[in-house]
Amino acid sequence: MWTRLANPGHFLRWSVALTPWLAGAAALTGALGLYLAWFVAPPDYQQGETVRIMFIHVPAAWLGVFFYGSMVLSAIGTLVWRHPLADVAQRAAAPIGAAFTLICLVTGALWGKPMWGTYWVWDARLTSMLVLFLIYCGIIALWRTVEEPNRAARTVAILTLVGAVNLPIIKFSVNWWSTLHQPASILRMGGPTIDPTMLYPLIVMIVAGTLTGIALHLYAMRTEILRRRVRTLTIREAERLDPGASVMVAYPAGPSA
Amino acid sequence: MIRVFAALVARDLRLAGRVGGSGALSLVFFLMIVALVPFALGPDLNLLSRIGPAILWLAAVLATLIGLDRLFQADDEDGSLELMTASPAPLEIVVLAKVCAHWLTTGLPLALASPLFGLLVALDGPATAATALTLLVGTPALTFVGAVGAALTASIRRGGLILAVLVLPLMIPTLIFGVSAAQAALGGTIPFATPLTILSGLSLIAAVVGTLAAAAALRWGE
Amino acid sequence: MRLIVDNLAVRRSGRRVFAGLSFALGAGEALAVTGRNGAGKSSLLAVLAGRLRPAAGRVAAEGVGEASIPECLHVVGHRDGLKGALTAEENLAFAQALLGAPRLAPKAALERLGLAHARALPVAYLSAGQRRRVALARLLVSARPLWLLDEPTAALDAASQDLLAGLMDEHRAGGGLVVAATHQSLGLADARELRIGAAPQPEAAP
Numbered sequence: 068m069w070t071r072l073a074n075p076g077h078f079l080r081w082s083v084a085l086t087p088w089l090a091g092a093a094a095l096t097g098a099l100g101l102y103l104a105w106f107v108a109p110p111d112y113q114q115g116e117t118v119r120i121m122f123i124h125v126p127a128a129w130l131g132v133f134f135y136g137s138m139v140l141s142a143i144g145t146l147v148w149r150h151p152l153a154d155v156a157q158r159a160a161a162p163i164g165a166a167f168t169l170i171c172l173v174t175g176a177l178w179g180k181p182m183w184g185t186y187w188v189w190d191a192r193l194t195s196m197l198v199l200f201l202i203y204c205g206i207i208a209l210w211r212t213v214e215e216p217n218r219a220a221r222t223v224a225i226l227t228l229v230g231a232v233n234l235p236i237i238k239f240s241v242n243w244w245s246t247l248h249q250p251a252s253i254l255r256m257g258g259p260t261i262d263p264t265m266l267y268p269l270i271v272m273i274v275a276g277t278l279t280g281i282a283l284h285l286y287a288m289r290t291e292i293l294r295r296r297v298r299t300l301t302i303r304e305a306e307r308l309d310p311g312a313s314v315m316v317a318y319p320a321g322p323s324a
Numbered sequence: 325m326i327r328v329f330a331a332l333v334a335r336d337l338r339l340a341g342r343v344g345g346s347g348a349l350s351l352v353f354f355l356m357i358v359a360l361v362p363f364a365l366g367p368d369l370n371l372l373s374r375i376g377p378a379i380l381w382l383a384a385v386l387a388t389l390i391g392l393d394r395l396f397q398a399d400d401e402d403g404s405l406e407l408m409t410a411s412p413a414p415l416e417i418v419v420l421a422k423v424c425a426h427w428l429t430t431g432l433p434l435a436l437a438s439p440l441f442g443l444l445v446a447l448d449g450p451a452t453a454a455t456a457l458t459l460l461v462g463t464p465a466l467t468f469v470g471a472v473g474a475a476l477t478a479s480i481r482r483g484g485l486i487l488a489v490l491v492l493p494l495m496i497p498t499l500i501f502g503v504s505a506a507q508a509a510l511g512g513t514i515p516f517a518t519p520l521t522i523l524s525g526l527s528l529i530a531a532v533v534g535t536l537a538a539a540a541a542l543r544w545g546e
Numbered sequence: 547m548r549l550i551v552d553n554l555a556v557r558r559s560g561r562r563v564f565a566g567l568s569f570a571l572g573a574g575e576a577l578a579v580t581g582r583n584g585a586g587k588s589s590l591l592a593v594l595a596g597r598l599r600p601a602a603g604r605v606a607a608e609g610v611g612e613a614s615i616p617e618c619l620h621v622v623g624h625r626d627g628l629k630g631a632l633t634a635e636e637n638l639a640f641a642q643a644l645l646g647a648p649r650l651a652p653k654a655a656l657e658r659l660g661l662a663h664a665r666a667l668p669v670a671y672l673s674a675g676q677r678r679r680v681a682l683a684r685l686l687v688s689a690r691p692l693w694l695l696d697e698p699t700a701a702l703d704a705a706s707q708d709l710l711a712g713l714m715d716e717h718r719a720g721g722g723l724v725v726a727a728t729h730q731s732l733g734l735a736d737a738r739e740l741r742i743g744a745a746p747q748p749e750a751a752p
Contacts, residue, residue: 146540198493198496201492201493202493202494204489205486205489205490205493208486208489208490209476209477209486209490212477212480212483212486213480214559215559215560216560222476222541225472225476225537225540225541226472226476226490228537229472229494229533229537230494232529232533233494233497236497236526236529237493237494237496237497239497240496240497240500240501240522241496241500243500243501243504243519244500244504247504247514298560299560302560302561305561306561306562327643328643328644328646330643331639331640331643331644332644334640335629335632335636335640338631338632338636339629339631339632342631342632342668343631401625402625402626402627402628402629403621403623403624403625403626403627404627404628404629406595406597406621406623406625406627407621407627407641407644407645408644409596409597409616410595410616410617410619410620410621410644410645411617411644411645411646412613412617412645412646413644
């Protein structure tokens with residue numbers, strides 16, 4: 068069944084059917100989550116109303132990491148099974164993941180102003196997200212530089228996997244660096260001691276964000292498949308005008324002339 | 325296999341010696357960055373000696389990038405890489421040998437020259453020795469991480485800039501632990517050995533991951 | 547060894563280069579690949595060398611044990627794999643260490659190609675013809691059954707072409723295989739010829 072679903076033609080069909088449902092579900096949960104976030108969740112006793120930024124910030128951070136994870140899986144699909152849909156999934160995921168990571172950084176900065184009195188603090192989590200954003204930028208840049216799609220997919224897949232090996236190391240080293248330079252005086256965002264009245268809206272927002280992200284991803288994958296078809300058709304057209312060498316005549320010749 | 329490794333290292337060292345190569349250039353670049361910092365910060369020797377290890381490390385990271393884009397590209401262009409893939413030795417050995425030779429001509433001179441450049445930023449004896457030692461242990465990690473980028477961009481014309489964009493984020497851990505080890509030697513709350521051990525660990529991980537990934541990238545070049 | 551090519555198809559950047567190519571080549575045989583420029587001669591050699599992945603079909607070698615195809619062959623092509631800063635002898639010694647199976651010493655190989663006087667000169671100072679002969683000397687420094695030659699006579703004078711023909715005959719007499727892409731006659735005795743020709747125009751284009 069999976070091989071059937073993963074065939075690009077089939078994928079186009081079922082994803083067309085699925086995307087509106089996903090988008091609808093995302094809109095509904097998003098509306099519910101926003102309602103809970105605005106009207107049900109109480110203001111934080113320390114941070115006041117600004118804590119509501121969290122309901123965008125945390126889902127965006129999750130999605131930034133989530134899409135990197137999906138790219139790692141696609142990269143394995145590209146390298147091990149050479150599956151064309153894995154290439155497409157990988158390529159479509161990179162800009163979406165980068166966008167969510169950027170949202171996380173921007174909301175983090177906006178949140179930082181009232182909390183820390185400055186837009187940017189070299190907090191360990193924000194810094195790790197910044198590095199993740201830089202890695203996304205490198206991946207997108209590499210996609211754009213290598214022209215031939217199959218080669219680009221393999222090249223980017225290797226970079227994605229190297230990045231995946233590196234990300235835990237980066238996270239670890241940034242934590243080390245952060246505790247080295249700043250004693251733990253910074254209020255930790257979120258954290259395990261979050262009150263249920265804030266936790267439930269947050270979970271709803273995370274679900275809504277994930278649905279939105281998947282819907283966007285499917286849509287971007289369709290666009291990418293169609294873009295490749297256009298490319299193939301253009302090449303076919305060029306081949307029709309110049310059929311190239313397709314006839315082979317192999318025969319043992321006599322003593323060469 | 326060892327014969328192939330030795331032949332490759334010898335060839336690349338000989339080439340670097342004859343052509344001048346990137347080793348001397350990256351040393352000059354290293355010196356230039358170290359020399360630029362006081363112009364930006366002012367000639368306050370106390371400040372400079374406090375951030376001296378950081379300056380040297382940052383300069384080393386940037387200097388590593390010099391010449392990295394030609395590491396595999398030069399061999400790709402003239403057909404040597406094709407010759408190397410025809411070798412009975414696996415491509416990983418070829419990559420390992422080339423990266424080792426590259427480190428010997430760029431990373432090692434940087435580490436050896438750093439005490440001299442440390443004088444420019446008023447480092448005292450122990451700090452100089454500590455910084456040189458961290459560079460000696462840490463530059464292999466930079467070279468191996470850079471080699472992945474070099475292999476990925478080997479067939480891209482003018483791949484130098486994109487190479488920097490690809491590999492610099494991956495060099496952050498090495499930079500962090502290199503500088504914190506050097507700072508720890510200047511006095512601080514943590515012992516010198518802890519970050520230094522982690523730094524050597526990073527070099528080993530980079531050697532394994534970098535060799536495998538670079539060989540994979542070259543193998544799937546087309 | 548025996549080289550078998552079965553129903554091979556090659557695409558480059560999505561463009562079809564050729565399709566449906568099959569042939570087999572036994573010990574001592576030679577194949578001259580001819581055709582107009584851009585017909586796919588170099589692509590065929592690249593596939594045989596394992597440098598280009600075919601879109602369909604397969605290339606196989608029989609009678610070479612465990613060795614993979616790239617380990618059984620020599621390639622001499624446009625990109626000669628020589629480093630200009632190294633001397634001819636150093637280049638060959640490196641190739642010998644890299645490829646294994648040593649046969650002639652670099653010095654002896656250069657003598658066979660009539661380049662004994664140039665062995666201590668950096669390759670960058672040699673003429674195109676001399677450079678090509680240094681690359682051809684690589685065929686002699688390590689023993690490999692399959693020679694893939696891409697326009698081997700380019701930049702060679704008549705005497706050197708005869709020399710090359712002699713080397714190929716000798717190689718084939720010893721059970722070796724030669725696949726050469728060429729524009730002109732190579733002086734290969736009873737070589738088989740593979741002509742990559744233009745396809746007949748399909749149904750009239752509108």
